[in-house]
Amino acid sequence: NEVSFLDVDRLCGPLAIRNWRPGDRYSPKGADKKIKHLLQRARVPAWERQGWPVMTSGEKVVWCKKFGASEETAPGANTRTVLSIREEPGGD
Numbered sequence: 176n177e178v179s180f181l182d183v184d185r186l187c188g189p190l191a192i193r194n195w196r197p198g199d200r201y202s203p204k205g206a207d208k209k210i211k212h213l214l215q216r217a218r219v220p221a222w223e224r225q226g227w228p229v230m231t232s233g234e235k236v237v238w239c240k241k242f243g244a245s246e247e248t249a250p251g252a253n254t255r256t257v258l259s260i261r262e263e264p265g266g267d
Contacts, residue, residue: 179243183256186248188233195227201236202245213242230260 199210214224219241230238237248238260250257 177241177243177262179238179260179262180250181237181244181248181258181260182250182254183258184254186232186237186258187235188231190237191231192228193231194225195229195236195239199229199236201229201239201242202247203239203242204246210236210239213239217241 195210195214197211200207201210201213202208203213210227210229211224214227219227228240229236232248235245237245240262243249244260
């Protein structure tokens, strides 16, 4: 199970989990990338991408399955409150 952490003070707006949408951008580790390109590079099959979860804060993607928290919302030295996200395998 993968665990990611977000700095609560860096979030702006309500949190929501939704499927990624074409054109969604996300910044893991300093690189602003389209999620589509990350999924292609990770060789995620097209049929799996349809239901690929992301978390948004307001209109911004702040977390993406397999890739973790965005750099701008990742905890740092001054973080006071952390939100933990754990990926669990789905059950049928």
